[in-house]
Amino acid sequence: MNTSHTSHLHDHVFLGASHDENAKRTLWVVALTVVMMVGEIAAGYLTGSMALLADGFHMATHAGALGIAAAAYAYARRHASSARYSFGTGKVGDLGGFASALVLGLVAIGIGIESLMRLFEPTQVDFGTATLIAIAGLLVNIVSALLLSGSHDHHPHEHGHDHGHSHHGHDNNLRSAYVHVLADAVTSILAIIALLAGRYLGWVWLDPAMGIVGALVIARWAWTLIRDTSGVLLDRTDDHVADEIREILEASGGAKITDLHVWRVGPQARAAIVSVLGDASITADTIRERLAPVHEVTHLTVEYRSV
Structure with missing residues (x-):
């Protein structure tokens, strides 16, 4: 048998071409999210607003997930040339994306359960304050999305030239960060619609109903991300x-x-x-x-x- 391998001097560095740029973008988004989170939680304690506190802690889950993405970039770069990894650290981003997708799935479940409870047991809502919170959150998410939109690797349903699910050239770590930001933006938009309808039309039921819709949309994105990243981690052909x-x-x-x-x-x-x-x-x-x-x-x- 004639067996030929690539040169033993091959460096096995398989990081994406935009690895360092994407890492910087993700760090900026983490910083923005943490600032918003701390501001909302502090304002919630000072004003006694449960809506502010709730949104602040919800923001904390996304900050954690985005932190996973940032940590994955740093780890992959730091150990890119390590002989401990037979094929380099190119898949660390997929591992980060998988972990982030699990967090996103838990967020969807939490929003769904809370929305169902409020649908059957309506609570008093401060529509004015809650609307301002939702608008502020949406603005932060828009800025974050713009920071992450410099790459074409992040779109939830984008496919490469293979017309399949292998996502040639796609950075699933950046994609997971983008999906978290997008999920937050969708929940903010749905919340604004529901809160305005509740304030001016008296449709109190629309707030939890929109919450359920948002939870289903987020769950779908989480499942897609879990499917794609797990395939990479399991060396799918x-x-x-x-x-x-x-x-x-x-x-x-x-x-x-x-x-x-x-x-x-x-x-x-x-x-x-x-x-x-x-x-x-x-x-x-x-x-x-x-x-x-x-x-x-x-x-x-x-x-x-x-x-």
């Missing part, structure tokens, strides 16, 4: 790249794939192990040359055996 490898080798002839593994090791990086059975005239280097156009694969191992 990248079908698009695998199909491309098969097509190239089958079209060139003289070689048959007996085993193929393709998985994501970073936002823009894929690793592949290709086992091939073929003619004596073909070598592992020949296979490597044929697969050179598959630009997504940055770590290639070829196992070749002649007939």
